[in-house]
Every structure is written in C-alpha cells, then in structure tokens.
Amino acid sequence: ETGVTQSPTHLIKTRGQQVTLRCSSQSGHNTVSWYQQALGQGPQFIFQYYREEENGRGNFPPRFSGLQFPNYSSELNVNALELDDSALYLCASSLGLNSFYGYTFGSGTRLTVV
Amino acid sequence: QQQVKQSPQSLIVQKGGISIINCAYENTAFDYFPWYQQFPGKGPALLIAIRPDVSEKKEGRFTISFNKSAKQFSLHIMDSQPGDSATYFCAASNTGTASKLTFGTGTRLQVTL
Numbered sequence: 703e704t705g706v707t708q709s710p711t712h713l714i715k716t717r718g719q720q721v722t723l724r725c726s727s728q729s730g731h732n733t734v735s736w737y738q739q740a741l742g743q744g745p746q747f748i749f750q751y752y753r754e755e756e757n758g759r760g761n762f763p764p765r766f767s768g769l770q771f772p773n774y775s776s777e778l779n780v781n782a783l784e785l786d787d788s789a790l791y792l793c794a795s796s797l798g799l800n801s802f803y804g805y806t807f808g809s810g811t812r813l814t815v816v
Numbered sequence: 817q818q819q820v821k822q823s824p825q826s827l828i829v830q831k832g833g834i835s836i837i838n839c840a841y842e843n844t845a846f847d848y849f850p851w852y853q854q855f856p857g858k859g860p861a862l863l864i865a866i867r868p869d870v871s872e873k874k875e876g877r878f879t880i881s882f883n884k885s886a887k888q889f890s891l892h893i894m895d896s897q898p899g900d901s902a903t904y905f906c907a908a909s910n911t912g913t914a915s916k917l918t919f920g921t922g923t924r925l926q927v928t929l
Contacts, residue, residue, distance in 0.1 A: 706859070735916065744822075744905050744919030745860065758916055792859050801915035802848050802867075807859030 704729055706808035708793050714814045715783050723778040723811045725793030731806065733757075733799055734776040736768060739790040739810070751776055752799055780813075788815045819843050820908050822920030829927050835893040837923045839906035842887065846908040850917070851880065851891050854903045863904070864891070896927045 707726040715721050727734050733752045737745035747760035751770035765781040774795070780787055790812050794805040821840045829835045841849075847868055852860035866873045866880040866889065873880045879892040893900055906920040 737917075742922070744820075744907075744921050745917070747916040747918070750916060760916065794859075799915065800911050801909040801917060802911045804850070804862050804865070805917065807852075807861065809857065809859050 706793055706795050706806050708791075708808035708811050710811060711809070712812045712814075714816060717783055717785060717815055719783050720779065720781045721783060721813060723780075723791050723793075723813070725776045725778070725795075725808060727774045727776065727793075727795035728806045731795035731797055732774050733796045733803075734770055734774065735794045735796070735805065736776070736778045737792040737794065737807075738762070739792055741789070745792055748778070750799075757799065783815045785815050788813060819918050820906060820920045822906050822923060824923060825921070826924045827926070829893075829896045829925065831896065831898060831927055831929050833896050833927075835891075835896045835900070835925055835927070837891045837904055837906070837925075838888065839890065839908075839920050840886075840888045841908045841918075843908070843910070843918075844887070845910045846918075848909045848911045848915075849880070849882065849889050850907050850909075851878075852905045852907060852919075854905065854922075860905055893925075896925075898927045898929060901925055901927050 735750040736748040739745040749759040790810040794807045797803040850865035851863045854860045877894045882889045907917040
C-alpha cells in the first residue's frame with residue numbers, strides 16, 4: 703500500500719511567479735485536502751477535493767486554486783506568489799469526505815518565495 | 817480566529833516520565849478530536865483520536881482524556897521514550913461533509929535520557 707506522494711519536495715520561487723504543486727493520493731482514497739503549514743505553526747486548511755470537485759475552502763484568496771484528476775491525484779496552484787506564501791504545503795488523502803475516516807498526509811512541499 | 821488552543825508550546829520530559837499536552841476548543845460543533853505526531857521533514861501522522869461520546873481512549877502508551885463540558889482534551893504519553901521526541905498537534909473537526917481539520921499550534925516534545 704503506497705502512501706501520499708508529493709512533488710517537488712523543495713521549491714524556490716520569486717515573488718509574483720506562479721507555482722504548481724502535485725500530490726498522488728493513497729491507493730483507494732478519493733478525497734484530497736491541501737494544508738499550508740507556516741514555520742512553527744499548525745497546518746491551515748486550504749481546500750478539499752472530492753470526485754474532481756472543490757468541496758470546502760478555508761480562508762485563502764482565489765489565487766490559491768486546485769484540481770483533482772480522475773485518478774484522484776491533485777494539484778495546488780498558487781498565482782502571484784507573495785513572500786508570506788513561504789511554507790510547507792501538505793496534501794492529505796482520505797477514504798471519503800467525513801474526517802472520521804482519518805487523513806494520510808504526505809511529507810509536503812517546502813516552498814520558499816524570495 | 818484560533819479555534820483550537822494548545823499548550824504548552826514546548827515540553828522537556830525525562831525518559832520514562834509522563835508527557836501531557838492540553839488543548840481547548842471553542843466550536844461546539846466539533847465532534848472528532850485527533851492527535852497528530854510530526855517528525856522533522858515529514859507530514860503529520862495520525863496517532864490517536866476520540867469522539868465526544870467517550871471520556872477516555874487508550875492505545876498503548878498514548879491516552880486521550882476528553883472533557884466535553886469544559887471543551888478540553890489532552891494527550892498523555894506514558895513511559896515517554898526518546899523516540900517520542902517530535903511535534904504533536906491536536907486537531908478538531910465536524911464530521912459532516914466537507915469536514916476539515918482545525919489544528920492547534922503544536923507542542924514540541926523532547927524526551928531526554
């Protein structure tokens with residue numbers, strides 16, 4: 703059983719650029735959530751995807767967008783990068799929408815905006 | 817608005833001791849309370865979770881105590897080991913559709929020899 707795989711592991715971008723982060727969900731999981739974890743903080747919910755549709759969004763601006771594909775993998779896109787976007791971006795997959803199923807997190811993508 | 821408050825921010829415990837981390841929540845709609853363990857360079861991993869219909873849940877050396885009326889819950893790590901040194905996050909969720917995890921700010925635990 704494979705876990706959640708995220709790529710790339712590290713990324714450095716310049717302010718104003720755009721970035722795409724990728725996530726392969728755990729086998730059998732149809733729901734993907736994205737979280738932003740600033741240094742020394744707990745993860746903050748960005749949004750969740752279920753069957754290729756966005757199903758819930760946290761307090762993040764529209765320049766944060768995502769996609770889920772038929773194989774349940776997902777992308778997180780961030781436009782017009784700002785310095786405060788520097789963080790660890792975590793993808794989590796689960797068996798369904800209900801959080802009681804439990805989430806499996808990937809190791810994250812460390813994004814640095816300079 | 818921080819809906820889950822966690823304390824302490826850091827904790828040093830001797831090997832064999834008991835580590836205790838506390839969390840308090842505000843949203844009474846929360847009905848699922850997991851704890852996650854995170855090692856450097858890794859994503860959070862589910863450690864143990866509880867629903868509000870029970871006051872305590874134990875799995876090995878890890879125990880969650882839950883006080884619904886006080887809106888507080890805590891993680892107890894018995895016989896703490898150096899391998900337990902990690903950052904621990906409490907979280908809370910409303911287990912409806914579009915449920916999301918609201919995390920605390922984390923506790924950095926160091927278990928010394």
